[in-house]
Amino acid sequence: MPGQYPVTFGEVELLRDLDRQDGWVLSKDGVPQSYVDLQDPTFLEFEYVRLMADVIDLLDEGPLSCLxxxxxxxxxxxxxxxxxxxxxxxxxxxxxxxxxxxxEQLDLRSVPRLKVIVAGGREGTAKIWDDSADLVVLDAFMGATMPVELATTEYLSDLTRVLRPSGTLLINLADGKGLAFARRLLATVTGTFGHVALLAEPGVMRGRRFGNLIVAASRTELPLDLLTRRAAGGLTQARCVHGGALTNFIAGAAPIKDGDAVLAPVPPPAVFG
Structure with a gap:
């Protein structure tokens, strides 16, 4: 049912998509957090989620073990x-x-072979077995802000422990003018993984507007040519930055370590207006 619902950390709102009978938006503090179509889970409303799906679709065929x-x-x-x-x-x-x-409201029970651990990101990850995941998706936000403790070298090291040697890490982050946080997070990721790509809509990639950027990382090669073509062929004609261009993007930014005084960027009020 549409409406406001109390949750552990405040209140969320469920909104029905007037254009799709079974489409729902989960929103918190006026910020859209998730979109799901209960009848067609392959319909992805948010552009950054489609970019993550582009990466996932290019992984080796077959079932995946996912965190x-x-x-x-x-x-x-x-x-x-x-x-x-x-x-x-x-x-x-x-x-x-x-x-x-x-x-209860969005039929999560219908998703097969899904287990939920109610815990913070670092606490929960510490409980996961070594070498157990083909895919790790890090998409954690408090409102519109990524928790900095999930962007550090130490935490990425724990995610590396969980990933199988050929596994892939996907990170959703948000940043705006100057992209200072994105550069530091990319410096952190490239310090841990040998193969990294950054995907975003061109205006966001240039720091012209606040928005989401997707990081794909692995210890083995990523399908960069296919990923570049697929991202460019989508509605946003997203760019895929890697190699020397990614080194230039990072521009000598320092990796984020536990205890660093780093502020995750907050979107301007007009973004969710």
Whole structure:
């Protein structure tokens, strides 16, 4: 049912999509957090989620063992469960009341082989077995801000422990003018993974407007040519930056370490107006 619902960390709103009978938006503090179509989990409304799906679609065929840090309405687990039957999902989400709401109102029980751990990102990840994930999706936000403790060298090291040697890490981050946080996070990722690509809509990539950027990282080669073509062929004609261009993007920024005084960027009020 549409409406406002209390959760552990405040209040969320469920909004029905007037254009799609089974489309729902989960919003918190006026910021859209998730979109799901209950009848067609392959319909991805948000551009940055489509970019993540582009990466996932290019991974080796077959079921995936997935860890999702940040749950929301579980858009990506639903997508992977549909496009790769037999996949297994562990979702780490700190808001237990939100998990219950999504179970009851957005049919989370229908997603096969999905387990939720109610915990913070670092606490939950520490419980995951070594070398157990083909795919890790880090998409954790408090409102519109990524928790800095999930962007550090130390935390990425723990995600590396969880990933299989050929596994892939996807990170959703948000940044705006100057992209200072994005550069530092990319410096952190490239210090841990040998193969990294950055995907974003051109205006966001140039720091002209606040928006989402997707990081793909692996210890083995990424399908960069296919990914570049697929991203450019989407509605946003997103760019894929890697290699020397990514080194130039980072421009000598320092990796983020535990205890660093780093402020994650907050969107201007007009973004969600």
């Amino acid at each position: 999702h840090v940040g749950g929301g309405a579980c858009t990506i687990p639903r997508y992977v469960a549909t496009t790769r039957p037999g996949s297994r999902h562990i979702v780490i989400e700190p808001d237990g009341l939100l998990v219950n709401l999504v179970r």
